[in-house]
Amino acid sequence: MRKHLKILEYALSSLWRRKFKSLGIIAVFSLIIFTLSSILLLTYAFKREAMEVLRGAPELIVQRISAGRHEMIPSWYGKRIQEIPGVGMVIPRYWGYYYDPSTGGNYTVMAAAGRGDRKLEMLSGKYPPAGGEVVVGKGVAESRFLSEGSRIPIKGSDGQVRNFIVAGIFTDESSLLTNDLIIMSLMDFRDVFKTGNERATDLVVQVFNPDEVENVARKIREIFPDTRPITRKEILRTYDTLFDWRSGMVLTMFGGALLAFIILAWDKAAGLSAEERHEIGILKAIGWETSDIMELRFWEGFVTSSVSFLTGLIGGYLHIFFFGASIFAPALKGWSVIFPSFRLLPYLNPYQVVVLMFLTVIPYMAATIFPSWKAAITDPDVVMRG
Amino acid sequence: MILHPGIIALVIGSIILLVMLLFSAFLGLLIIVRWDMESSSAYQLSLERKTYLISSVMSFVLSFEVLSIFLFIYTVDDLHRQFVGAMCATGSLNANPVGWYLLYLKIFLFFLSALWIGINHVDQRTEGFPLVRLKYTLLIIMAPLVAAEVYLMLRYFLNLNPDIITSCCGALFSGEGQGLASSLSSLPARPMEYALFLTAGLYILICIVSLRVRKSLFRYLVGLMSTVFFIVSIMAVVSFISLYFYELPTHHCPFDILQGFYHYVGYPLYGSLFGASVLGMLVGVLEILGHRFRDNTEIEHYQRTWTFFSLILTGIFLLITIYPMVFSSFTLEGY
Structure with missing residues (x-):
């Protein structure tokens, strides 16, 4: 045991003697690990965020499909669905998208009636909005410089501009969903989008027994073949796959960078300076075994990779959770003109660390083992003769 | 993909x-x-x-x-x-x-x-x-x-x-189905409990004896028993250990215990079991190879250390197994 510690001590001192070479490797390696850990941490954080948001999502949503595209659903569908045993309430929802030419953003417009009783954390003003009033998300308010009482013009499907008064501005527990939201009364919604009185965007179906959701969905499909019931589980699964896929894509893209680094590590380990050769020769001459030299090399690699690993991982952690993932968010988040600025919940599990280790430390160690053996077997007399 | x-x-x-x-x-x-x-x-x-x-x-x-x-x-x-x-x-x-x-x-x-x-x-x-x-x-x-x-x-x-x-696991690891997983699950819990604790007790006993008495017979036995212990334990995990963690008399899945919901208890459980068995097997394998060495004292030293650590890991495995049996309100009396 003592012997191993002594060799470790020698490894540390020899790294310190060649500060610039070691620091160069550590800096590049840390950067690689920083990049990869940022990607991993960010996707995990997004996944959790999505799960958190969807926890409050309805168990079952029914949309109508016409010619393969989403259509407004007639309200009487809901009455028929309510007769299926095990179904509680059926709530029609009214929502759509509105393109705002002045900011270039796409807003989600919703009628207050269909929102159900989800918690809303109000910043200011009142909810629900009366006729002629709207409540807007924080993102909308910021991009259009709105405050309570100011006016927001919205152009309807008939081409006429209606001026709404901002009655309140809110934020939700997750800003990802409500940031681009405009809520108005049902009357106004129908007036703006000319949807007609008996049509909703989709239906939220309450099912008492969660195990029955699949059955209810099947029955709805049988009664109304032109509908598409979407269960919450399906949405969760899609998000899960989507984020895995995205992070996998980006990781694969950075594979090239990783490869370049491995070549660098190999090169650095293989190209020993005359001085280093001399040192190995002297060590062997004073009685070090080949296995001791290998161990020395192993400790050097170990120290280099653990220092870089920790630096990179901590860097990635700070980048994601304290600086809002400024570098990678655009690639992984999706695309939108107004997007919430948000702070993700810090989250790190051992699994991510092990995955990261498999992606970085294994290739590094693999690249340095062979050169370090090459160096360790040199005969002392060969090097010392010069 | x-x-x-x-x-x-x-x-x-x-x-x-x-x-x-x-x-x-x-x-x-x-x-x-x-x-x-x-x-x-x-x-x-x-x-x-x-x-x-x-x-x-x-x-x-x-x-x-x-x-x-x-x-x-x-x-x-x-x-x-x-x-x-x-x-x-x-x-x-x-x-x-x-x-x-x-x-x-x-x-x-x-x-x-x-x-x-x-x-x-x-x-x-x-x-x-x-x-x-x-x-x-x-x-x-x-x-x-x-x-x-x-x-x-x-x-x-x-x-x-x-x-x-x-x-899902509920369908595979159920007593009614066909195949290996189902036959493991339908192993009766009570006899399986006796089998596990008997094997474990025997293994611990042999380990202790082999630490005391320097006879090669016991080291062979350590190697042999560790293999038996491993197989019986895996059967026991499916048959009844998992039941105690899920507190469900019908759920036999050996993988659910790895999930966060059960506090990842599967990792220390399997980790200690695999570690204990491997160390025990190593003791036996070294004994088989012993005649190739010129000096046996060194080998004996390793065997003793490994037997000792195998004992400790077996203890950890048993503690994790016994904990829910003793401290949870769930019992398998009726089964």
């Missing part, structure tokens, strides 16, 4: 390890053919030097092989959310049945790797490399197995299709 970070890590890691393993197996073949301890030629010297390379490469490769089984299980468990009908690793493995063969192969390789690391550890610390040929023969046997593992892994992950409706 699902581009999951864990899958990418496993695939990249395994391919690198495989390349290194094939390289050392090739060197190993050279060594087996040309090794001549008596010779003092330059070629023999270069072979002896290559043994250093091989043992470093192999300790590295095999340590990660040991780690990778846990990464694999966690990844598979993490994937289950993407399959309709899956609730844990069982569902993901069912989604493409190749996964089961991969898991069995991985467990087998885990034991082989751990044995190799142990043998190598001893061999390097004794004079004259007595186990060189054996080690490298084992290496040449392992190389195709690891290649098969990488092949199966690629087949498994490439053909995973999220559209498949798979069956």
Whole structure:
């Protein structure tokens, strides 16, 4: 045991003697690990965020499909669905998208009636909005410089501009969903989008027994073949796959960078300076075994990779959770003109660390083992003769 | 193919390890053919030097092989959310049945790797490399197995299709069905409890005796009993240990205990069990190889240490097993 510690001590001192070479490797390696850990941490954080948001999502949503595209659903569908045993309430929802030419953003417009009783954390003003009033998300308010009482013009499907008064501005527990939201009364919604009185965007179906959701969905499909019931589980699964896929894509893209680094590590380990050769020769001459030299090399690699690993991982952690993932968010988040600025919940599990280790430390160690053996077997007399 | 970070890590890691393993197996073949301890030629010297390379490469490769089984299980468990009908690793493995063969192969390789690391550890610390040929023969046997593992892994992950409706552990590990999993599950709980605690007690007893009495018979027994203990324990996990953790008399899944909902208790449970069995087997294997060494005191020292640690790990395994049986309000009296 003592012997191993002594060799470790020698490894540390020899790294310190060649500060610039070691620091160069550590800096590049840390950067690689920083990049990869940022990607991993960010996707995990997004996944959790999505799960958190969807926890409050309805168990079952029914949309109508016409010619393969989403259509407004007639309200009487809901009455028929309510007769299926095990179904509680059926709530029609009214929502759509509105393109705002002045900011270039796409807003989600919703009628207050269909929102159900989800918690809303109000910043200011009142909810629900009366006729002629709207409540807007924080993102909308910021991009259009709105405050309570100011006016927001919205152009309807008939081409006429209606001026709404901002009655309140809110934020939700997750800003990802409500940031681009405009809520108005049902009357106004129908007036703006000319949807007609008996049509909703989709239906939220309450099912008492969660195990029955699949059955209810099947029955709805049988009664109304032109509908598409979407269960919450399906949405969760899609998000899960989507984020895995995205992070996998980006990781694969950075594979090239990783490869370049491995070549660098190999090169650095293989190209020993005359001085280093001399040192190995002297060590062997004073009685070090080949296995001791290998161990020395192993400790050097170990120290280099653990220092870089920790630096990179901590860097990635700070980048994601304290600086809002400024570098990678655009690639992984999706695309939108107004997007919430948000702070993700810090989250790190051992699994991510092990995955990261498999992606970085294994290739590094693999690249340095062979050169370090090459160096360790040199005969002392060969090097010392010069 | 699902581009999951864990899958990418496993695939990249395994391919690198495989390349290194094939390289050392090739060197190993050279060594087996040309090794001549008596010779003092330059070629023999270069072979002896290559043994250093091989043992470093192999300790590295095999340590990660040991780690990778846990990464694999966690990844598979993490994937289950993407399959309709899956609730844990069982569902993901069912989604493409190749996964089961991969898991069995991985467990087998885990034991082989751990044995190799142990043998190598001893061999390097004794004079004259007595186990060189054996080690490298084992290496040449392992190389195709690891290649098969990488092949199966690629087949498994490439053909995973999220559209498949798979069956969950509740369907597979139930008393009514057919096949190995069901027969394990329908093993009656009470006799299985006796079987486990009898085997464990016997194993502990033999370990203690072999620590006291320096007879080679007991060391053989340690090796033999550790294997029996491992098999009985795995059966017990499916038959009744898992029931106590789930507090459900019908849920026999050996994978659900790995999930966060059960505080990841499966990892220390399986970790201690695998560790205890491997150490016990090593004691037996060393005893079989004992006659090759000139000096047996060193070997005995290792055997005693390993027996001791195997005992401790067995204790940990039993504690984790007994804890819910004693402290949870769940009982299996009626079953």
